[in-house]
Amino acid sequence: MPTGNVGARRGSSTSGSKDSEDKLSSNSRASLGNSLFHFRKPRKACSQGKIFSGSRKGHSIISSALKSETKRSSSTESTLQSHTTQELGTSSKPLQFFRGGVAWEYIGRDKDELNFDLFWPIKKGAFSGTDMLDVEELAPLCSFRGLRSLKITGMMQSYQRYIWQAAWLNLGLEELELEMALEPCIRRGFCGDWPFIKGDWMPRAKAGGPPIYHGQYGNGTIHRSIGVGEYLDTAAIGVAKTNAALLGPTRNRLSISKLSLSGFVVDADPFELWFDHRCLRLIHFKNDCVDAGFYLPSEMRHVEIKFPADIKEEAIWAYRFSPKEDLRLIEMKGGEKVAEWDYRKSKKKMRTLLKEAGREKCKRWGEKAG
Numbered sequence: 001m002p003t004g005n006v007g008a009r010r011g012s013s014t015s016g017s018k019d020s021e022d023k024l025s026s027n028s029r030a031s032l033g034n035s036l037f038h039f040r041k042p043r044k045a046c047s048q049g050k051i052f053s054g055s056r057k058g059h060s061i062i063s064s065a066l067k068s069e070t071k072r073s074s075s076t077e078s079t080l081q082s083h084t085t086q087e088l089g090t091s092s093k094p095l096q097f098f099r100g101g102v103a104w105e106y107i108g109r110d111k112d113e114l115n116f117d118l119f120w121p122i123k124k125g126a127f128s129g130t131d132m133l134d135v136e137e138l139a140p141l142c143s144f145r146g147l148r149s150l151k152i153t154g155m156m157q158s159y160q161r162y163i164w165q166a167a168w169l170n171l172g173l174e175e176l177e178l179e180m181a182l183e184p185c186i187r188r189g190f191c192g193d194w195p196f197i198k199g200d201w202m203p204r205a206k207a208g209g210p211p212i213y214h215g216q217y218g219n220g221t222i223h224r225s226i227g228v229g230e231y232l233d234t235a236a237i238g239v240a241k242t243n244a245a246l247l248g249p250t251r252n253r254l255s256i257s258k259l260s261l262s263g264f265v266v267d268a269d270p271f272e273l274w275f276d277h278r279c280l281r282l283i284h285f286k287n288d289c290v291d292a293g294f295y296l297p298s299e300m301r302h303v304e305i306k307f308p309a310d311i312k313e314e315a316i317w318a319y320r321f322s323p324k325e326d327l328r329l330i331e332m333k334g335g336e337k338v339a340e341w342d343y344r345k346s347k348k349k350m351r352t353l354l355k356e357a358g359r360e361k362c363k364r365w366g367e368k369a370g
Contacts (some may be wrong), residue, residue: 089113099137113150118153148173150166150167154179157229158221158236159220202297206297211267215233218235221233232265246275262287271297277299285307
């Protein structure tokens with residue numbers, strides 16, 4: 001496929017900016033803002049980590065998290081105090097173990113790049129459903145207006161509610177990277193043809209029938225009858241557009257030119273409805289993405305698609321050690337090797353050396369005792 005220039009963006013049309021704001025009085029806007037950015041104590045969230053932990057990658061991630069002794073609070077505090085607000089959240093200084101709350105006060109709203117990781121290391125035996133960032137703690141993301149690059153990694157649950165709302169409000173957003181901490185888990189009884197996007201995978205031809213929605217009420221996950229995992233949810237994107245229009249101007253379609261996904265179930269509906277074919281140049285499926293009916297519309301034939309190759313690991317022949325053939329007897333004096341013999345041919349010599357070594361040791365013990 002032809003490769004476009006990532007970062008090129010054309011056709012920025014806005015919709016419903018002044019009309020929606022005129023309908024809202026100053027009091028209603030203030031109350032809406034206060035309710036949106038009110039920092040509440042984290043609620044007990046539904047833990048997808050427990051369900052995901054049955055998968056192969058889930059075991060490795062959870063076990064590595066349990067072994068980590070990093071203290072989240074001290075790490076975040078030291079990071080915030082050691083860097084300026086312009087450095088925080090950039091690709092060179094990403095925010096690790098992000099906890100939301102007062103941490104947002106250290107991040108300038110005039111930034112054009114934001115990069116943070118939401119995965120929380122936990123101590124052994126202390127894992128619970130609250131060991132993840134509450135969804136509402138990501139609400140202040142919608143207060144940014146000049147972002148051109150947004151990267152969120154280590155997500156243990158869906159945060160698409162506010163991620164897509166921020167994508168609509170940032171009219172110049174060009175790069176969006178989303179990474180889940182765990183891969184999707186599809187039920188064994190599910191009869192759909194959903195291959196992993198890797199190796200010899202190829203995009204499908206455009207389906208002739210009506211689109212099928214695989215999500216669950218627009219919450220960013222696949223339906224529980226299918227399995228557990230993050231879903232590029234066209235309904236969540238649409239609801240976010242409606243909510244974003246109440247806060248500021250939005251485009252008719254998203255301005256994203258480079259989309260990177262890890263651990264997502266993907267179909268074609270979001271690209272048909274919400275992405276601008278004049279802006280989109282690259283879709284990068286990184287790791288553990290699942291094809292649930294993905295194809296590109298005809299007007300997006302120029303879009304480049306990247307995905308991991310299926311690496312075939314070949315067995316490496318190991319050398320078999322034979323004590324009879326490979327074992328050597330070495331005589332050391334003064335820390336240096338002075339002689340070497342074949343073990344099979346030097347058993348007599350070895351017994352002699354052992355006797356001499358035993359005499360020397362006994363002699364030293366006698367001197368110490370005396």
